[in-house]
Amino acid sequence: MLTETGLNGPPIVNRMCAVPKPDSFDNVTADDVAVAAGVSRWTVNRAFKKDASISPKTRARVITAAQSLGYVPDLSAAALASTRSNLVALLVDDFANPHKLVMLERLTRALRSRGWDTLLVNTLDREDTAPALMNASQRRVDATILIGIQFDDEVLATALGARRFKKLIIFARTSQNPNTISIAVDDEAATREIAHYVIQKGYRRPLYVAGPETVSAHLLRKETFATIWQDRFGVVPDSVSVARYDAMLAEKVALEALQGRDAASLPDVIVCENDALALGVVDTIRHRLGLRVPEDIAVIGFDDVPQAESPNYRLTTYRQPLTQMSNYLVDVLESPDTTNLDRKFLGSMVVRDSA
Amino acid sequence: MLTETGLNGPPIVNRMCAVPKPDSFDNVTADDVAVAAGVSRWTVNRAFKKDASISPKTRARVITAAQSLGYVPDLSAAALASTRSNLVALLVDDFANPHKLVMLERLTRALRSRGWDTLLVNTLDREDTAPALMNASQRRVDATILIGIQFDDEVLATALGARRFKKLIIFARTSQNPNTISIAVDDEAATREIAHYVIQKGYRRPLYVAGPETVSAHLLRKETFATIWQDRFGVVPDSVSVARYDAMLAEKVALEALQGRDAASLPDVIVCENDALALGVVDTIRHRLGLRVPEDIAVIGFDDVPQAESPNYRLTTYRQPLTQMSNYLVDVLESPDTTNLDRKFLGSMVVRDSA
DNA sequence: AAACTGTTTGCACGCGCGTGCAAATCATGT
DNA sequence: ACATGATTTGCACGCGCGTGCAAACAGTTT
Known part of the structure; x- marks a missing residue:
């Protein structure tokens, strides 16, 4: 039976065997590269810095040495030493x-x-x-x-x-x-474009589906749309608010807002603060109300998410230059x-x- | 007129005014807290460490001092000093x-x-x-x-x-x-469950829609499905591969694979490696081929993405315990x-x- | 009260690199 | 060959904290 613990014998040998040279090769620092390339540590770091003052040959020599040693600068340490990370x-x-x-x-x-x-x-x-x-x-x-x-x-x-x-x-x-x-x-300009499109297409009974309200940062879309509409037609358009940008939730909220209405009181277009809401709204119109998009109710979104392009939705929307x-x-x-x-x-x- | 430059007078005063104490309050270090709390710097850091050896009162005193100074430990420096980040x-x-x-x-x-x-x-x-x-x-x-x-x-x-x-x-x-x-x-177990469901529901002409192939890491789904099917029916099921997990692309590939076929040679179920593909496949079946899901062709996905639940897709799928x-x-x-x-x-x- | 045990606190050194400047090297003109 | 200016290289010090150990302290027992 082997002596596994150090109880009845010198444990030192055992330990040395267990940990021969644990991770002797894991911390290659700029110093190591420096000696390998025959320059100072600072020169090594210069070689890796964008437009540092270093001669091309020295840099090449350093880079070569660095590669053979597997060195890469430690950004964590760099962040600590400088004011930028x-x-x-x-x-x-x-x-x-x-x-x-x-x-x-x-x-x-x-x-x-x-x-x-x-x-x-x-x-x-x-x-x-x-x-x-x-x-x-x-x-x-x-x-x-x-x-x-x-x-x-x-x-x-x-x-x-x-x-x-x-x-x-x-x-x-x-x-x-x-x-x-x-x-x-530019939410105002975007909404203006959307509103003009809606008006030009002849829609007259819009419903605005907005997302959650925030205090500090706004999507000015709903307000802008309401203002434009009021200036043009003298009435504030209907609107509902969804607590999250979530298609599933938008579906529910839209259903609550629309079910039970007769055809004349239904909106002819639903303008949504973004596509996440719009997709849910389209689903509700089709699958909960049994109506058609855009023939019965049209829908407009915002963002142009990938699914907006799918043949299922073919969503009219507004694309941000991301x-x-x-x-x-x-x-x-x-x-x-x-x-x-x-x-x-x-x-x-x-x-x-x-x- | 005030002397704005240092040209005709001692500039020292001016400079001192311009930079009174530039960012004297931006680098609160553990040392600052230490003097404020009347302990050593190490004790300060201990106060912020999960189960460090420190007495509750000392910790409380340190935390109070830290809060009034707006101190938080610098994880960047901690990472540098220790072996964990x-x-x-x-x-x-x-x-x-x-x-x-x-x-x-x-x-x-x-x-x-x-x-x-x-x-x-x-x-x-x-x-x-x-x-x-x-x-x-x-x-x-x-x-x-x-x-x-x-x-x-x-x-x-x-x-x-x-x-x-x-x-x-x-x-x-x-x-x-x-x-x-x-x-x-467990892809094999999952696929087994899916395959058995397919068989039990009576589908007999499956098409497998797989994603891109990788070398090191696999989704064993396609292979497992093929094996099960062959064991049961003696034939390898049809399959196509999509180069990206992208609904848009899956749509195209599925269309190429299916269009022009007569009803008898169309699959009765399409099993997809994941939902991204399945959503595209559903769209193709409905909007390109003009067929119904599941009556004409059934579809099964994998992952249970949020949209799978939408009334539009109602996708049968497999959920990972993420x-x-x-x-x-x-x-x-x-x-x-x-x-x-x-x-x-x-x-x-x-x-x-x-x- | 002394001795003992367990807990709490303090500290020297190092993690890997950046800053700013001084020293060294190079390229060029006379 | 020498001076001049431009370029390249070297270095002391510090960034803020962790490790491991020793010193100090508190709580208990005889």
């Missing part, structure tokens, strides 16, 4: 909206292709927003990006009160808060300025069959 | 599949609620997988999680060759690679073991109207 936090709370996946893709693509890493923070619930912001700040992020709905003035105050927030960016949503940077589509917006976001990150960075973008209407 | 990288390449959004939500929820942060890395294209892995390693992640399709043996070799990968987890997909940890649904899988993933992260961590989970069939 090239890291941003992305706070999301609204995972029911399929458009979020598109936004995530576009944002992470733009960020990564320009050297930025993304910390994805799931804002678990309403109360968790402030902790989530704290969490982000603990990782020394250069900016925090909000793409959701659960943030109000109080939360923003917390965020801005906490230090280390170099930039607080509200993406795809308009904020009046002077301390945040808002990168969004790629452009994402690229501008990276511009903002790289800009030394801290003010006057807000920007609105113009999207384009996508006319399909639903209206 | 409580950070994982999540590599995603497959943003067309709506199920990814669900997975992202479940994973980030489980991770964050147990103190882990998530680095979301968008694997831009096939060639970018290795750089993406490198990128992750540069941030000292404790583990890298792969939830996508674009990784083959070569890429895994690169990943495993690079150091600093404590754990390489393949989520929702089975891998045979002994150096990875695979957390997935929450359970995500929690197990965190268990794995927190486990000191490095082997024998693979695990398969049983999901459950969700029978709706499409089959």
Whole structure:
């Protein structure tokens, strides 16, 4: 029987066998590369820095040495030593909206292709927003990006009160808060375009389906639509509000709003704050009310999610220039300025069959 | 007129005015809290550590001081100093599949609620997988999680060759690679259940719609289905492959596979590797072929994405226990073991109207 | 009261790299 | 060959915290 414990014999040998050279090759640092390349450590790090002052041959020599040793610079240490981390936090709370996946893709693509890493923070619930912001700040992020709905003035105050927030960016949503940077589509212009389309197509009994209300950051769509409609026809259009951007919930709310009405009192067009709602509305019209889209009730969305294109929905909607917006976001990150960075973008209407 | 420049006078005063105390309040460190609370810096950090050896009163005093100063521990520095970062990288390449959004939500929820942060890395294209892995390693992640399709043996070799990968987890997909940890649904059991359902419902002319092929990580669904069918009926069922998990593309492929056939040669059921494909297939059956689901052709999916429940699709599908899988993933992260961590989970069939 | 045990606190050193400047090297013109 | 300016390289110090151990302290027993 082998002596497994050290009780009846010297355990030292055993231990040495068990741990010969544990992870002798896992921490290749710039120093190691430096001796291999015959330069100083600082030169090694320069070789990996974008436009550092280093001669091409030295850089080549260093890179070669680094590759043979398997060295890559440690961004974690770099972040600690400098004031920049090239890291941003992305706070999301609204995972029911399929458009979020598109936004995530576009944002992470733009960020990564320009050297930025993304910390994805799931804002678990309403109360968790402030902790989530704290969490982000603990990782020394250069900016925090909000793409959701659960943030109000109080939360923003917390965020801005906490230090280390170099930039607080509200993406795809308009904020009046002077301390945040808002990168969004021009909701008023977009809604104007939608409203004119609705009017021009001859619809006269619109129902507006809005999403949840927020305090600090707005989609001005509903208000703009109401104003335009009132200016033109003297009446405020009907509207209902859905507590989440969730097709399933929109379905229920739309059903409650529409069932039991006779044909004359039904709307002839339903304008939705976004596609997530619109898809649910279309389903309700067809499968709960047994009516046709657009013949009985037309539907208009916003965002142009992938499914909007499917032959099943063929949703008329409005597309935000997400790629452009994402690229501008990276511009903002790289800009030394801290003010006057807000920007609105113009999207384009996508006319399909639903209206 | 005031002397604005230092040209005709001592500029020192001016400078001091311009920069009184620039950002004197942005870097609150543990040392600051230490003097405020009358303890050593180490005690301060202990107060913020889960089960550190510290007396309750001292902790309370420190926390109070910390709050009034707005201090939070710097995880970036903590990661540098220790061997753990409580950070994982999540590599995603497959943003067309709506199920990814669900997975992202479940994973980030489980991770964050147990103190882990998530680095979301968008694997831009096939060639970018290795750089993406490198990128992750540069941030000292404790583990890298792969939830996508674009990784083959070569890429895994690169990943495993690079150091600093404590754990390489393949989520929702089975891998045979002994150096990875695979957390997935039991595809064989699931497919068996699906196949038996198909047989029991009397379908006899199945078409299998598979996704892209990968080398290292498999969904064993197609193979299992084929085997079962052959064992039972002596023939290998028809199948087609879609290059991406994308409803739009599945639509096209399905159309090519089905159009021009007469009723007798059409399949009576289409079994899809996942819902992303199934949704496209349903659309094709209805809107391109003008047939009914399930009366003319039944459809079965996999994943139970949110839309599967919509009255429009009512998709019969198979649900993975994502929450359970995500929690197990965190268990794995927190486990000191490095082997024998693979695990398969049983999901459950969700029978709706499409089959 | 002394001795003992278990708990709490303090500290030297290092994690890997950036900043800012000084020293060294190179390229060019006379 | 020498001076001049431009480019390249080296280095002291610090970023904020963790590890592991030793010192100090509190609580209990004889």
